[in-house]
Amino acid sequence: MGAEKQHTKAEILALSIPLFADSGYTGVSMRQIARAVGIQAASLYYHFPDKQTLYIEALNQAFSKHADFMNESFALQASPEERLKHLILRLCIQVLEDNTFRRLMQREILDGDEKRLQLLADQVFGNFFKDMNELCRALNPNRDPHLMAISILGLVLYHFQITPIRSFLPGFRTSHNNPEVIADHIFTLLKNGCR
């Protein structure tokens, strides 16, 4: 109908997600969010009862966006090793491209209370981690799949977590920021160990 474009909840959330990812919950004010959206801070309270709720809904939106993606690398018909290789490369590329999501997740693991962590576990990791477990079992039934799954995830994520400081560490080369180089390193490590 004749209504001009108005700001929806989803739009506000989409704009506040990168702010929270960059500066954390206490590091972002309602005024900053409002400025990013292009409205007054008071107007945010028409959409959300308080800052907490806005934040939780932002998390929900950010997380659900990624739930789907995760469940693709497992479908393809191939040997467990091939699937692992494919998964690692996809993860590396995805994590590199969506720094916002990775940072938000990291902050949640640092700061989230039990309820929020449960949300993260269910919504983001839920099926993904179950599939990871099964892949790990297929790779080697004698290894603890939970520990293996976390190790694989940790290998990928840590290489990107540490990016800001990496260039100050001995032995750094610019190629170490290349997702294909990292993926290849991780896959070989998982395949052969450090030999």
Place this chain on the structure above:
Amino acid sequence: MGAEKQHTKAEILALSIPLFADSGYTGVSMRQIARAVGIQAASLYYHFPDKQTLYIEALNQAFSKHADFMNESFALQASPEERLKHLILRLCIQVLEDNTFRRLMQREILDGDEKRLQLLADQVFGNFFKDMNELCRALNPNRDPHLMAISILGLVLYHFQITPIRSFLPGFRTSHNNPEVIADHIFTLLKNGCR
């Protein structure tokens, strides 16, 4: 010297470090720090010109405390593999016991500006990472030591980073929080890959 016990800079820093580790820079107020110390907020400004400086000095104190420890696992006379095993177990135990330090470090990697990251790289990782590089070279000269060193560090740290959410993930057992179990898993993984 009839002076009663007075609060020293070092004491204030020691009390503020866990606060910053728990809630981050913006999540902690000068009043909160003062309360933890048992003085008024204004008194903090006798010791430090501003909050930023207090924070940086807290980081310095927290980091330098750990610089020494790191350089022990490399001294012992043994095969590279033995040294790796020893290092991983020590790291796991250390990281488990000092959550504060781990969290502070994680927050710095998320939020630190270039200058603070340089401090972290030099003071905490500096020699440690150089020794790690050499150990990796000894383990296998054909592998990129920088990537290997980060992988080893990432494997250890991620298992502890993810602790708060681990119990919500499929396949969890309480033994997965045991540092010896984790260390053993990581060492075997590094030695043989996932086979």
Place this chain on the structure above:
DNA sequence: GTCTATAAAGGGATAGAC
């Protein structure tokens, strides 16, 4: 659905007494 105005609380920081 957004605005202006404003309340109420909390933040960093300073002045000056002791």
Place this chain on the structure above:
DNA sequence: GTCTATCCCTTTATAGAC
């Protein structure tokens, strides 16, 4: 070295007009 008192700004959140 710590206190009280205070300044000034920002923050979250509400009220009411449009």
